Amino acid sequence: MRSDQPEKKVIGLQSGKELAYDKLLLAAGGIPIMLLQNMVGLDSKGVFTLRSLDDAIKIREYLPTCRTAVIIGGGLVGIKTAEALMRVGLAVTVIEQQPQILPLRADLTVAATIAARLKKQNITVLTKEAVTEIITQKGRANGVCLASGGIVPADLVIMAVGVRANIDFLSESGIKVDHGVVVNNRMRTSVPDIYAAGDLIRFIDQATGEKAVSGLWSNAVHTGSVAGCSMSGGRSEMPPMLSVMNSTEIAGLPIISAGLLHTQSDQYAVYTEAQGEKYRKLIFDQDRLVGMIFLGDVSRAGVYTNLIRNRIPLGDRRDTVIREVMTKIR
Amino acid sequence: MQFLYAQTDRCLGCRSCEIACRIEHSEEKNLFSAVSQIHPPKKRLFVEQQGDRKEPVLCHHCDDSPCMAACITGSLYRDERGVIRRRDERCIGCWSCIMACPFGVVARDANLHLAVKCDRCPDREIPACVASCPTKALRLVDADMLSEERRQEYMLREEK
Numbered sequence: 001m002r003s004d005q006p007e008k009k010v011i012g013l014q015s016g017k018e019l020a021y022d023k024l025l026l027a028a029g030g031i032p033i034m035l036l037q038n039m040v041g042l043d044s045k046g047v048f049t050l051r052s053l054d055d056a057i058k059i060r061e062y063l064p065t066c067r068t069a070v071i072i073g074g075g076l077v078g079i080k081t082a083e084a085l086m087r088v089g090l091a092v093t094v095i096e097q098q099p100q101i102l103p104l105r106a107d108l109t110v111a112a113t114i115a116a117r118l119k120k121q122n123i124t125v126l127t128k129e130a131v132t133e134i135i136t137q138k139g140r141a142n143g144v145c146l147a148s149g150g151i152v153p154a155d156l157v158i159m160a161v162g163v164r165a166n167i168d169f170l171s172e173s174g175i176k177v178d179h180g181v182v183v184n185n186r187m188r189t190s191v192p193d194i195y196a197a198g199d200l201i202r203f204i205d206q207a208t209g210e211k212a213v214s215g216l217w218s219n220a221v222h223t224g225s226v227a228g229c230s231m232s233g234g235r236s237e238m239p240p241m242l243s244v245m246n247s248t249e250i251a252g253l254p255i256i257s258a259g260l261l262h263t264q265s266d267q268y269a270v271y272t273e274a275q276g277e278k279y280r281k282l283i284f285d286q287d288r289l290v291g292m293i294f295l296g297d298v299s300r301a302g303v304y305t306n307l308i309r310n311r312i313p314l315g316d317r318r319d320t321v322i323r324e325v326m327t328k329i330r
Numbered sequence: 331m332q333f334l335y336a337q338t339d340r341c342l343g344c345r346s347c348e349i350a351c352r353i354e355h356s357e358e359k360n361l362f363s364a365v366s367q368i369h370p371p372k373k374r375l376f377v378e379q380q381g382d383r384k385e386p387v388l389c390h391h392c393d394d395s396p397c398m399a400a401c402i403t404g405s406l407y408r409d410e411r412g413v414i415r416r417r418d419e420r421c422i423g424c425w426s427c428i429m430a431c432p433f434g435v436v437a438r439d440a441n442l443h444l445a446v447k448c449d450r451c452p453d454r455e456i457p458a459c460v461a462s463c464p465t466k467a468l469r470l471v472d473a474d475m476l477s478e479e480r481r482q483e484y485m486l487r488e489e490k
Contacts, residue, residue: 218430221399247429254438256429298425300434302396320380 009193023193023231026170026181027224030163030199030215041134046141047157050081062156066090070144070154072131074101078160079114079250082123085156093124093152095131095144105246105257110295113277117251163215165200178202180213185238187227197227206240206309207259207290214243240309247298253277256301259308260291273326280325287314289321297329331412331473334450334457336386340467341377343384348373350462354451369441374448375459376435386459386468389414389435389448397447400430405445413450421445 010018032049034042041047046066048059069085071078074096082092094101100111101118115125126146134157135143143153165180176182176190180202187195199215201223222239229236245258260283263270268291269284278296282289282304289307304325307314314321349361355371356364364371375388391414398406398414405420406427423443427436436447451457460468 217402217426218396218400245429247425249423249425254423254425254440256425258429298428298438301425301429302427302431302436303434305429306396306432 021193023195025227025231026175026189026194026196026200027198027227028166028169028200029220031166032159033162033164034159039131039133041136041141042159044134044136044139044141046155047134047159049159050077051163059156059158063088063090065140066155068153069093069156069158070095070131070152071158071160072144073160073162074098074103074125074127075160075162076102076105076246076248078158079118080248081158081160082118083121083251085158086121086123090156091122091124091153093126093154094118095129095146095152096125096127097130099128101125101127104244105261106255106295107261107281107293109272109274109279109281110255110257110293113279113295114250114253114255117253117277121251163199165202165213167200178211183223183238186230186236187223187238188230195227195231197223203238203241203243205243206311207242207244212241212243214241216243216245218245240311242305242309245305245309247301253296254298255293255295256298256305257293258291258305259283259289261293263291271322271326273329275329278329280329282322282325284318287318288312289314299328299330332470333391333473334388334448334460335469335471335476336388337467337469338383338385340465341384341386342465342467343377343379344464345377346462346464347375347386347459347468348377350458351375354454354458369439372437372439372446374435374437374446387433387435388459390433391448391450396430396432397427397436400426402426409452411450411452413452414447415449415452416445416447418444 010020012018032051046062049055067090069090069092071082071094074094078094079101082094086092100108101115102111118125130147131144132147133145134141135145141154141157143151144157145151167177167181170177174191175194181189181196181200183189183196183201187197189196198220202211202213205212219241226236226238242258247256263283267285272281281293283291288311289304292304294301351373352364352371353359353361357367375386377386391412395414402424403420403422405417406414409415421444425438425445427445428438436445439446456470460470
């Protein structure tokens with residue numbers, strides 16, 4: 001896309017074709033981050049990212065030649081991929097740079113519980129560890145070198161270090177970007193008649209008040225619907241957004257987390273309750289719920305994610321909320 | 331459009347609706363099956379009590395259905411009655427619907443690995459919960475009918 005003639009309202013395609021538009025929607029999504037672009041061995045056979053169905057099919061087709069796998073990145077994609085590869089019989093190692101797995105989606109307690117479950121399933125989890133090089137043999141991956149000095153065998157290497165907004169193609173378009181496409185609350189970009197929605201936009205996180213880019217399905221659904229409405233002349237506004245609001249099941253344990261999960265400041269009041277592996281945590285900023293983690297028992301989680309998302313002041317009902325959440329772990 | 335309406339001042343908190351819901355969603359559709367089958371069915375509505383107030387909390391089959399918007403596989407859909415239902419084969423048990431529902435009425439069936447919610451009893455004309463309610467606190471009403479009822483109530487109050 002080029003900015004030289006915005007009044008022309010034309011976009012250029014990779015094939016060289018040009019397309020005219022009255023209104024344009026940018027919905028190019030997110031793309032996996034390739035950490036350490038210049039890492040040795042990154043372009044060898046057996047190194048994959050996982051974002052689309054095509055990626056999954058390519059990995060499956062490569063599987064028959066594999067006995068060992070290394071997952072670089074202990075986030076949701078990394079952990080879910082590790083489980084799937086373990087189930088088809090591979091010896092799997094997950095390598096995470098941070099001191100805990102799921103650093104963006106869980107606190108230390110939850111991460112430790114899940115890591116223990118993964119270890120029980122014979123998945124090796126290495127934290128505070130990094131990969132420095134992918135070892136290859138005849139152009140195929142067969143291991144990784146660790147920052148700490150060791151070597152882990154790996155016929156298959158999955159890069160799962162996160163996603164970023166797919167915005168490189170906009171560099172000459174004149175559209176304002178800041179890690180993601182900057183939009184107003186009706187999903188308009190800085191250029192007239194161009195709108196954006198989904199994983200490539202930048203928005204304000206309701207829980208932290210900070211700018212965020214986040215590839216969450218429900219955010220994409222909502223912003224897409226607002227953009228469609230705006231583009232067809234209707235009135236609709238971007239709902240409150242969170243950059244952390246995730247739900248999944250790992251090693252038989254359901255987990256839902258939303259909002260602010262790591263707090264250092266005294267500004268926040270933190271409440272936790274544990275029953276065996278089951279665990280619940282609420283984080284308040286005065287009478288507003290700003291963060292939550294439910295592990296093991298996720299019942300009624302939506303009530304609380306909505307309190308966070310809409311920044312509902314709870315007043316004297318705050319104690320009732322805490323009691324409801326903490327005493328009803330089943 | 332018909333919907334389930336709970337007149338809370340009539341609710342005794344007897345939980346007949348919860349039992350009827352489980353029975354309707356059991357294999358043999360009887361009480362024995364509901365308690366004795368290998369994986370007992372989950373209830374899809376919840377009688378809650380706060381102080382003296384009792385109320386069945388149930389799925390509203392919302393127009394802007396957050397559960398359906400959150401469903402990442404397209405398992406949840408709206409049927410011809412306007413009821414939000416689940417395509418079993420598509421539900422992967424990610425619990426995104428549980429995370430999204432502001433009423434907290436989607437449940438996790440850990441045994442079947444399926445998200446469970448009110449389907450408004452597709453095999454029945456009157457949902458099981460409504461049929462079982464001894465005080466008619468739970469009713470299946472037409473939106474227009476309810477407005478008319480409300481207007482009449484209002485007039486009667488004015489007369490007094």
